[in-house]
Amino acid sequence: MKKIVTILGARPQFVKAAVLSRIISGKKEIEEVIVHTGQHYDVNMSETFFTEMEIPEPKYNLNINGLGHGAMTGQMLEKIEKVLLDEKPDAVIIYGDTNSTIAGALAAKKLDIKVIHVEAGLRSYNMKMPEEINRILTDRISDLLICPTDSALQNLKKEGYKNIDTKVVKTGDIMKDAVEFYGKISAKRSNVIQRLGLKKHAFVLATIHRQENTDNLEKLRSIFEGLEEISKEIQVVLPLHPRTRKILENNRLEYDFTMIDPVGYFDMLELLKNCKMVVTDSGGLQKEAFFNQKHCIIVRDETEWVELVDHGFATITGSNKEKMLSAFDTYSNSITDFNISLYGNKVGQSIYKEIKKIIK
Numbered sequence: 137m138k139k140i141v142t143i144l145g146a147r148p149q150f151v152k153a154a155v156l157s158r159i160i161s162g163k164k165e166i167e168e169v170i171v172h173t174g175q176h177y178d179v180n181m182s183e184t185f186f187t188e189m190e191i192p193e194p195k196y197n198l199n200i201n202g203l204g205h206g207a208m209t210g211q212m213l214e215k216i217e218k219v220l221l222d223e224k225p226d227a228v229i230i231y232g233d234t235n236s237t238i239a240g241a242l243a244a245k246k247l248d249i250k251v252i253h254v255e256a257g258l259r260s261y262n263m264k265m266p267e268e269i270n271r272i273l274t275d276r277i278s279d280l281l282i283c284p285t286d287s288a289l290q291n292l293k294k295e296g297y298k299n300i301d302t303k304v305v306k307t308g309d310i311m312k313d314a315v316e317f318y319g320k321i322s323a324k325r326s327n328v329i330q331r332l333g334l335k336k337h338a339f340v341l342a343t344i345h346r347q348e349n350t351d352n353l354e355k356l357r358s359i360f361e362g363l364e365e366i367s368k369e370i371q372v373v374l375p376l377h378p379r380t381r382k383i384l385e386n387n388r389l390e391y392d393f394t395m396i397d398p399v400g401y402f403d404m405l406e407l408l409k410n411c412k413m414v415v416t417d418s419g420g421l422q423k424e425a426f427f428n429q430k431h432c433i434i435v436r437d438e439t440e441w442v443e444l445v446d447h448g449f450a451t452i453t454g455s456n457k458e459k460m461l462s463a464f465d466t467y468s469n470s471i472t473d474f475n476i477s478l479y480g481n482k483v484g485q486s487i488y489k490e491i492k493k494i495i496k
């Protein structure tokens with residue numbers, strides 16, 4: 137039986153890997169070995185996702201976290217290499233753009249193991265983002281590049297990928313499958329709406345964690361002041377990433393709206409279904425807002441999911457408070473038809489077929 141090693145470590149990767157792991161274990165044609173780098177380690181950032189989404193238990197947990205980028209990526213590289221030497225897989229699957237992604241790709245490629253990158257080709261064209269650096273380098277050394285969108289495919293074409301010995305395919309976005317599958321059961325599995333005493337369409341859902349916002353106090357303050365201003369009109373609910381919590385606490389920044397601990401996937405889906413709109417700097421949540429037919433205010437200076445902005449489902453405000461408020465006003469009063477297919481269908485199945493082809 138062919139063997140693949142899946143390398144993951146951060147919350148958005150658990151969501152994506154859950155879809156493919158379910159397919160792989162159902163088909164019983166490929167053995168999957170899961171390696172958790174340990175990048176995200178709090179129970180509500182990691183274990184909850186494995187339990188709720190029924191992701192198979194990782195065979196290896198490398199416990200690498202709480203370090204700077206260099207030490208984190210370096211230690212991952214060293215430990216993943218050891219795992220790969222022991223496991224001798226036919227391919228390695230990596231997801232997205234985190235330090236776990238680039239470490240996995242680099243370790244595998246140098247051992248001449250095929251690298252499969254799910255969510256390839258995304259670009260923000262902002263080289264100050266650690267994620268952008270991770271994406272570009274990961275794509276360049278991958279053997280199978282699985283693009284979620286046309287724009288991702290075009291980005292790779294522009295970079296000259298037709299001249300590189302790499303297979304590039306567009307399958308759609310795997311997160312769509314996750315929202316569809318788990319969205320059918322989330323109401324039964326989550327009581328977050330009752331727990332927080334929320335009413336349908338009477339709250340805004342927000343998340344803030346990007347380094348470009350959290351590590352720049354001026355931007356962070358402006359975003360939080362914007363949210364506080366919005367909260368005078370409608371309740372704001374913000375599940376707080378540990379990075380953001382630490383920085384708010386260290387700088388004694390306090391705001392008067394609902395901040396809660398990070399929530400699991402079922403809670404997140406119920407918050408998405410029931411909210412009025414989303415304010416976020418997350419990549420994944422922008423699309424999850426769209427899948428749940430909600431507008432999204434993107435508090436970044438650019439997005440990789442350009443089609444959401446092109447179609448008017450999302451708007452980019454950066455950390456500018458006035459722009460946030462103006463977008464909030466516009467979306468509060470607009471009715472939009474979200475019935476357009478931007479991210480494919482049965483994406484996990486298409487990705488599975490491509491994986492089988494490359495390891496045959």
Ligand code: UD1
Binds near residue numbers: 175179266346347378
């Ligand atoms: C990482 C990814 C980012 C992704 C995000 C999703 C990189 C460069 N960035 O950013 O692409 O969008 O995950 O959340 O890989 N921490 C905890 N508990 C946890 C996890 C983290 O306290 O369970 C702390 C860490 O110790 C660190 C901070 O939060 O101090 C940031 O964590 P880190 O993994 O470096 O980056 P993220 O901001 O989560």
